[in-house]
Amino acid sequence: MAIDSHMHINSIVSKNIEKEILDINNNSTLKNVINVSLNSETAKESIIISNSNAKFYSAIGIHPLYVENQSIDDLYDIALNEKLETITISLLQEGLLIKMLKNLLK
Numbered sequence: 001m002a003i004d005s006h007m008h009i010n011s012i013v014s015k016n017i018e019k020e021i022l023d024i025n026n027n028s029t030l031k032n033v034i035n036v037s038l039n040s041e042t043a044k045e046s047i048i049i050s051n052s053n054a055k056f057y058s059a060i061g062i063h064p065l066y067v068e069n070q071s072i073d074d075l076y077d078i079a080l081n082e083k084l085e086t087i088t089i090s091l092l093q094e095g096l097l098i099k100m101l102k103n104l105l106k
Contacts, residue, residue, distance in 0.1 A: 040074035
């Protein structure tokens with residue numbers, strides 16, 4: 001059994017993402033996939049995918065290429081508003097993770 005710990009399934013260039021997801025779901029050696037977002041838009045897409053596919057988990061975050069034009073508040077709102085079994089939040093800008101954790105723990 002294997003776990004793919006860093007996939008961007010909804011960010012890949014593919015004409016048929018649904019087929020890619022189906023192939024993963026039918027792959028008996030792949031137990032789970034952690035689908036990593038690039039920004040708030042792909043975070044929402046990742047959550048939709050994980051809510052409808054048992055093998056998928058969402059890791060929401062901002063990729064370093066997008067950190068300048070994304071708001072931490074967008075991810076904070078997504079994290080609070082979605083009912084997720086498991087959520088991982090990745091922020092690659094110093095101080096943002098600490099700010100978010102303090103807000104979540106209030």
